[in-house]
Amino acid sequence: MSRPLDILEASCAGLVRRMVRLPQTISRAVDQGLDLMRDVGGPRNHHQFPPPNVPVHNTFQPEWGFLASFEQQYGLVHPFFYACRFVEVLKMAQDEQKLVFLYLHSPNHPFTPPFCKNTLCSEVVVQFLDANFVSWGGAADRDEGLHMATMLRPASFPFCAVVVPHSGDSLAVVQQMEGPMTPEELLEILQTTLEEQGPSLGNKRAKEIEKRRTDIRLRQEQDAAYSTSLLADQEEESQLVRKKKHQDNANAKAQNAQILIRFPNGERMEKTFLERDKIGDIFKFVDSLGTSGVGSNYKLVSSFPRKVYGVDQMEMTLKDAGFYPKITLFIELE
Secondary structure: OOOOOOEEEOOOOOOOOEEEEOOHHHHHHHHOOOHHHHHOOOOOOHHHOOOOOOOOOOOOOHHHHHHHHHHHHHOOOOOOEOOOOHHHHHHHHHHHOOEEEEEEEOOOOOOHHHHHHHHHOOHHHHHHHHHHEEEEEEEOOOHHHHHHHHHHOOOOOOEEEEEEEOOOOEEEEEEEEEOOOOHHHHHHHHHHHHHHHHHHHHHHHHHHHHHHHHHHHHHHHHHHHHHHHHHHHHHHHHHHHHHHHHHHHHHHHOOEEEEEEEOOOOOEEEEEEEOOOEHHHHHHHHHHHOOOOOOOOEEEEEOOOOEEEOHHHOOOEHHHHOOOOEEEEEEEEO
């Protein structure tokens, strides 16, 4: 048996009758998923159960045991009880924005048979519950149904309640019904509860829909921004490729000029320049060598015919100077 359970009285504009805290044995199941339901191919599959004259074996899971026993006695026409853990029903109700109809079955209570046969299994009640609620049932004297009975403390049977999940491991009881009821009485209570709770459920669903729309819009804006940035990067890269290709083509078409430079000390240095290079580039090359005896005041001189190249000719291209395909230049110190 789990620890004593706290029952927290609460009020919310008269709609929430009380709050109860789920026991640890139930609340721990919230992370387990709907494994049992997937194993059998869905939340309810009537032909999976033995016929009424076959006894129920203890190999059934507790959730299926209640449903099988109930159908043996009252038939297959009943509310759509999900054969899974109660917390899983709360998760489904939260996802579908519906209330949970909870039924605690006391098979030995004298009011139970007429209530189940005439009220709970009546066609009008079944249709209303299936259309508007997520239903769960359990035996009040064993397994998870016993935990729920201990928590909800029914004063009499039959016992039904309308509940909604709350923060943490708490449960909001918005309506509870005890004792015998006709189908009309049960429907009236359920209809009133649905009308009272409907706006709050609708507001919550509207907020969730708006949040989903906002998330979708944000993702679309992010995707659009990413696409724009990607296109800009691709265009920039394409421009760089075109520029490099153009430069390579220009270099390929350019003619080379072989320049032989003779220094005053008798040294020689030969270098290949492009015909579009300038005479200033030859001066930069000579300066970079740092040859002894050559300072910053010098000129380049060609022979046959003799021409002198200095500061005034720095911007002249080698092609315009007639240095193609080759020429010998002397360094003349000033």
